[in-house]
Amino acid sequence: MKKIYLLILVLLPFFTQAQSVCTPESRAKLESFLTQLPALDKNHTPNQLAVEIGQWFLNTDYVEKTLEIPGPEQLVINLQGVDCTTFLESVVALARLAKSGKNTMGSFEHELENIRYRYGKNEGYPSRLHYFSEWISRNEEKGILTDVTKEIGGIDYPNAPTFMTENPQFYPQLSDPENLDELKKAEVELSKKTFHFIPKDKIQSLESKIQSGDLIAITTSIKNLDMVHVGFAFEKNGRIHLMHASSINKKVEISDLPLSDYLAGNKSQSGIMVGRLK
Numbered sequence: 001m002k003k004i005y006l007l008i009l010v011l012l013p014f015f016t017q018a019q020s021v022c023t024p025e026s027r028a029k030l031e032s033f034l035t036q037l038p039a040l041d042k043n044h045t046p047n048q049l050a051v052e053i054g055q056w057f058l059n060t061d062y063v064e065k066t067l068e069i070p071g072p073e074q075l076v077i078n079l080q081g082v083d084c085t086t087f088l089e090s091v092v093a094l095a096r097l098a099k100s101g102k103n104t105m106g107s108f109e110h111e112l113e114n115i116r117y118r119y120g121k122n123e124g125y126p127s128r129l130h131y132f133s134e135w136i137s138r139n140e141e142k143g144i145l146t147d148v149t150k151e152i153g154g155i156d157y158p159n160a161p162t163f164m165t166e167n168p169q170f171y172p173q174l175s176d177p178e179n180l181d182e183l184k185k186a187e188v189e190l191s192k193k194t195f196h197f198i199p200k201d202k203i204q205s206l207e208s209k210i211q212s213g214d215l216i217a218i219t220t221s222i223k224n225l226d227m228v229h230v231g232f233a234f235e236k237n238g239r240i241h242l243m244h245a246s247s248i249n250k251k252v253e254i255s256d257l258p259l260s261d262y263l264a265g266n267k268s269q270s271g272i273m274v275g276r277l278k
Contacts, residue, residue: 019122020075020109029079030108033094037103046277047213049095054232054243057087057252062245068172073125075113084230085132087245087252088215089115091232092144095277115139118186125173126182131161132217132227134190136275145215145275147196152209152274154196157219161226162187199271203260210240215275216259220268228269233259 022030033056040049063081079090093111097103114120117127118138129135140147165184168174174183197219198206210216212235220228231244239258246253255262263269 020077021069022077023080026078026080027105030077031105033079034097034103034105034108037094037098038101040098042099042101045213046095046099047211049098050091050213050232050277051234051243053094053098054087054091054234054252057082057091057245058254060087060245060252062247062250062252064247067128070172073122073128073173075109075116075122077109077112082245082252084245084247085135088230088232092215092277096144114142115144124182125176125179126186130164130183131187131190132230133159133161133193133195133273134186136215136217136273137190137193137195140275143278145277147273148214148276149198149273150196152198153202153206154198154273157195157197157271157273159193159195159226160187160191161224163222163224166224195273197271197273200260200263200269203263203272204258207240207258207260210259210274211276212240213277215277216242216244217273217275218263219270219273221270222268227273233274 040052060079061081062083064083066078066081066083066086067076069076078086082090089112092115093108096111097107113122116129117123118129119127120142129138136145136147139145164171164174165180165187168180174180210233212233214233216231216233217227218229219226229244231242234241234243234254236254242255242259242262244253244255
């Protein structure tokens with residue numbers, strides 16, 4: 001019995017690591033960030049921490065579909081290359097660790113898994129929060145954020161995204177009929193929830209109610225989608241800009257244009273939802 005117990009202790013780290021994917025380069029970058037967390041002011045609000053930590057990522061390469069790896073769903077940790085969602089998730093996870101006083105790799109994995117998956121646990125591909133409107137809703141239920149869109153002047157947003165199940169050819173994991181069925185169920189449940197948005201022509205008039213560090217989710221006029229981009233509000237020269245992983249400029253940056261002007265130039269971007277970290 002003692003030998004079996006010792007064997008379990010030896011193998012346990014390998015089982016734990018098998019649940020996540022992280023290159024040595026990405027791990028080194030993450031560990032560097034984790035060592036910086038204790039120097040941050042714990043009295044800062046989560047929004048303030050998100051603004052500070054988000055700037056650590058400036059000029060990080062934009063890489064799309066970093067979570068889409070072959071085989072069973074695993075917790076992908078990639079700080080070397082981020083898309084708009086993984087940038088936001090990584091910053092939120094680090095801000096929560098800074099607030100809690102934890103700065104270990106295991107703590108980061110736990111926070112990221114909790115944020116990324118519907119019930120805070122990786123239970124396969126369909127359990128990932130693929131639609132960002134559900135990401136907001138579920139993480140509000142977990143006490144991570146508050147959806148303040150209605151509070152600051154948002155109006156009803158009809159939201160029933162079905163893009164993924166209508167286009168399974170773009171998602172290799174949806175070739176599995178079980179994954180496809182589970183995601184269809186998630187879409188149906190999402191369509192029953194109530195959401196609000198701020199139309200893009202109203203953003204400037206309501207800009208004073210948006211705080212630096214708020215989560216900004218950009219809604220779309222495309223009927224079967226909910227969001228097309230996400231990032232953080234960033235106050236610069238008295239205006240709200242967007243700190244985000246840009247697919248156009250291929251890096252994490254702060255937008256040159258204020259948020260309202262940034263959206264004005266894109267016909268498919270209809271407005272924003274706003275989340276505030278707790």
